[in-house]
Amino acid sequence: MSISSRFAVGIHILVLIEMNKDGVSSSEFLAESVNTNPVVIRKIMGMLKKSGLVEVHPGKAGAKLAKDLSDITLLDVYKAVNVVQDRALFSIHQNPNPKCPVGRNIQDTIEPIFEASQIAMEKVLENVTLEDVVKDISKKENIIC
Amino acid sequence: MSISSRFAVGIHILVLIEMNKDGVSSSEFLAESVNTNPVVIRKIMGMLKKSGLVEVHPGKAGAKLAKDLSDITLLDVYKAVNVVQDRALFSIHQNPNPKCPVGRNIQDTIEPIFEASQIAMEKVLENVTLEDVVKDISKKENIIC
DNA sequence: TCACTTGTAATTATAATGATTACATGTAAC
DNA sequence: GTTACATGTAATCATTATAATTACAAGTGA
Incomplete structure (x- = not known):
């Protein structure tokens, strides 16, 4: 069996919140990029919040990272979403x-x-930070576009 | 989620076949030690056979290892039982x-x-052989008994 | 032939996943 | 304060893997 995609989605969410830091990252916005239901996003967001990785408030649209990009490792995300x-x-x-x-x-x-x-x-997983992931995506975008 | 216990059972089976090499390791005998159904054993045995780890023949009671203990790594077993x-x-x-x-x-x-x-x-997993496992069990038995 | 074994197909109960609907609660603009 | 919209959560459902079990075909050897 495989480890739940909650982990991959968690990474996706956090990276997107960062790259969209000037915009509003609502659960609907994030769900559109992940291509899933906003409720799935909110459930995962709840776990990320509980682990102190994001700041999000009931009724208030948009999520922000609670830590520096370079201070969040993939292991932090993995632990947060309880996949193993x-x-x-x-x-x-x-x-x-x-x-x-x-x-x-x-x-x-x-x-x-x-x-x-x-x-x-x-x-x-502990040796890779979200900053590494964001840099890699930025690099790929520059080459493609 | 967790990786199927087929892997742990596969190790158990192979170790027991070795330690019972002077006796007959039928699926019922093995099932009793693992504490499961003989059919579960036979299904796993089929995978181990397909990967060339055991020799077993229809109608003929008992299984034997097809390789030396020190030539079978836990990774071999893991791959054989298709858990990931x-x-x-x-x-x-x-x-x-x-x-x-x-x-x-x-x-x-x-x-x-x-x-x-x-x-x-x-x-x-690749760095541990069945020989290591058998030695560890033998050591534990000597201390206890 | 007969007792016993392996090999398999089929069925069942259980559990995790991911999507979805429904709705309570919080926020802020008007 | 009402209204529009967001988050937080419970509940339901289809799908899938697991592990146990029953049933039975086919091979083995005394």
């Missing part, structure tokens, strides 16, 4: 048979490996 | 708005980052 729980990227079968040497040890043996693997994946 | 497709650990929303600079570039920008992240995760 800590130590739970890999699921391990429950209740293996304790009467069997393999059954009673397999969980403790593979858990640290799975955890290390998940952490390696997350480290890569 | 190539470049698809993270899903990216389809059809973002091409009229928006962010919409028309977001996919190309974040895809390489997601791919690098997935590869980092898989590299960790």
Whole structure:
């Protein structure tokens, strides 16, 4: 299975808020760019707000970033939108048979490996900031246009 | 979401076949240790067989490893049981708005980052062999018993 | 032949996702 | 203060993957 697109959408939203900083980024505006329903955007925005990444107020149109672009890593976004729980990227079968040497040890043996693997994946996300993403998009736009 | 427990069960199965190499590892025997249904085991076994990790024959009870323990990495098992497709650990929303600079570039920008992240995760699995897992379990058993 | 095994198809319950409708609540311009 | 419009949320629905289970065809060997 795949990690929910909430993560990719979260990045999209934050980048667009930045690049549209002189305009008003309402949930409808953002939804049009992502190509989804405004409610989906508002739900994700709620998570980003809870994690202190955006400022948004009931009744007041438009969202703003709550931090500098360079202070938000992709790992921050990933954690904010709850796509993967800590130590739970890999699921391990429950209740293996304790009467069997393999059954009673397999969980403790593979858990640290799975955890290390998940952490390696997350480290890569931690080393990329939204600023990097915005710069890359700006660069692509200049070449194309 | 989490990666299917097929992966953990696949490891469990292969380790148990090895540690029970003097006995007969039928799907029912394996299912008892994993604590699941024999059909689940046979389905996973089919994938492991297709990838050349085990030898198993219709009508003939018992499975054997098709390679040396030290020649099977956790990545081999992971690939065999099809829990994550190539470049698809993270899903990216389809059809973002091409009229928006962010919409028309977001996919190309974040895809390489997601791919690098997935590869980092898989590299960790590649560096662990079934031999390592068996040794760890054996060590734990000696301490406990 | 018979008991037992593997290989598979089909069915079911459960859970997450993403889209959508509906509506309560907050904001600000008039 | 009313009105237009925005956010916040609950509820519903279709889709999809998982894991368990039943049923049965086909292979194996005593």
